[in-house]
Amino acid sequence: MAQDVEFFTAMRSAMLPLVTASALLQVIDRAERAGLMRELRDGADTARLTAATGLTPETVSALCAALVANGVAESAAGGFRLTPDWRALTGPGAWVPLGDIIAQSRVIDAMLSGRESAYASLSPEDRSTFAHAVSPNPYSPQLVERIRAEIAASPWWSGMTEGGRHLELGCGVAGRMLTVLQAMPRLRAVGVELDPDLADEARRRASDLGIQDRIEIVTGDATTYRSEEPFDFGFWSQWFFPAPTREAALASLFANVRSGGVVRSPVFGDHGRMAADPHGDDARQYSLHRVMHDGWGVPERTPEQLKTEFEDAGFVDVTIVYHDVNDGIYARRP
Ligand SMILES: C[S@@+](CC[C@H](N)C(=O)[O-])C[C@H]1O[C@@H](n2cnc3c(N)ncnc32)[C@H](O)[C@@H]1O
Incomplete structure (x- = not known):
């Protein structure tokens, strides 16, 4: 008989990846609507991202930290930029915006x-x-x-x-x-x-x-x-x-x-x-x-x-x- 799995173990292995992916999509959506994804294509620091999006520096930092932790962006030259996959997904040759x-x-x-x-x-x-x-x-x-x-x-x-x-x-x-x-x-x-x-x-x-x-x-x-x-x-x-x-x-x-x-x-x-x-x-x-x-x-x-x-x-x-x-x-x- 299959051995029972402890609840929090199952939560971590089966449920969290789903909930995290769904939450990440919402954060990307918000970053996209705020113009953050566009600014991040060529790399920008927090001051520039704040000026371009009208978001507070704290919100920019929180969003960028989430994007970096989830592989959407990476730290670069004192700021952040999109990772190659996300540059392709937001690029001018994208199949769909x-x-x-x-x-x-x-x-x-x-x-x-x-x-x-x-x-x-x-x-x-x-x-x-x-x-x-x-x-x-x-x-x-x-x-x-x-x-x-x-x-x-x-x-x-x-x-x-x-x-x-x-x-x-x-x-x-x-x-x-x-x-x-x-x-x-x-x-x-x-x-x-x-x-x-x-x-x-x-x-x-x-x-x-x-x-x-x-x-x-x-x-x-x-x-x-x-x-x-x-x-x-x-x-x-x-x-x-x-x-x-x-x-x-x-x-x-x-x-x-x-x-x-x-x-x-x-x-x-x-x-x-x-x-x-x-x-x-x-x-x-x-x-x-x-x-x-x-x-x-x-x-x-x-x-x-x-x-x-x-x-x-x-x-x-x-x-x-x-x-x-x-x-x-x-x-x-x-
Ligand atoms: C969304 S388009 C697909 C887009 C496009 N063909 C492409 O590949 O880029 C498919 C369309 O087929 C239409 N459709 C479904 N049954 C149909 C029918 N009997 N006569 C005409 N259009 C129909 C739907 O309304 C739908 O908008």
Whole structure:
């Protein structure tokens, strides 16, 4: 029989790491909102941090001590600066701004705990918060450059450098399309989004970036959307589509893409890595995401299951690609 563990021993080994991580996220959030994280990027002393944030020297010291103790910042030249991971997370090439990641985490907490329910029934603010954090930041020139290089090197997407028409089913606030369109100046795109607020925000961002003439955002249901002019490329945000909508969404993707056209959909989790380490970061994160998707009515889709779903919809050459931000299923319409 397993031996009983003393309460405080268990508290220290099982509970404290969770409570500490949660508390640290709050402190980082506060430091970010106060402008402290920005100041710490290049290093600053307490006097400068106090002047820049308007916080008292005592509060700056307490926050910096917490950031240092938790590996977010380090002492440097009489002051403090962010550690390399946190410089990357707050840098100009960040996939998503730090504030958006933290805000999304609050919405995810509420959904995981069951306080909020499906994505479709979140408040408009929470839905927007969530949508911002799942798309790349189209306002980052570094990210646009990175996407340009990745597309040019992709055996599936490189045709976009010549132009063509791109369709995204479930485009949210269009971070992905707006980044891709800037990277591929000859490409045109249509995004279909059910939520009118997100669709408005997508249009506003397109105008903001000066590329509204190359993008159309359709407010409507992706499962019934049909274009008269076929698309060369398609993207399906599959993990937002509940079970009853999936077959029709894939039929729509199939109907709207031309013969030979390339489609893509994101997948989650490297299942080989998860099997090798069932308690590793990959497996832990995947299992928690599953709880959220379950709340949305979205069924589990391992890469193999998603591949079968695409094959059943008539696509060919269905391939699972593991390549950092390009993880996903790629396929062609025959
Ligand atoms: C948040 S976006 C994903 C962002 C974007 N595709 C990206 O990868 O950057 C996914 C969107 O799919 C939308 N969606 C879900 N079902 C839909 C449907 N039947 N028709 C249109 N949009 C749908 C959701 O409203 C959600 O905003």
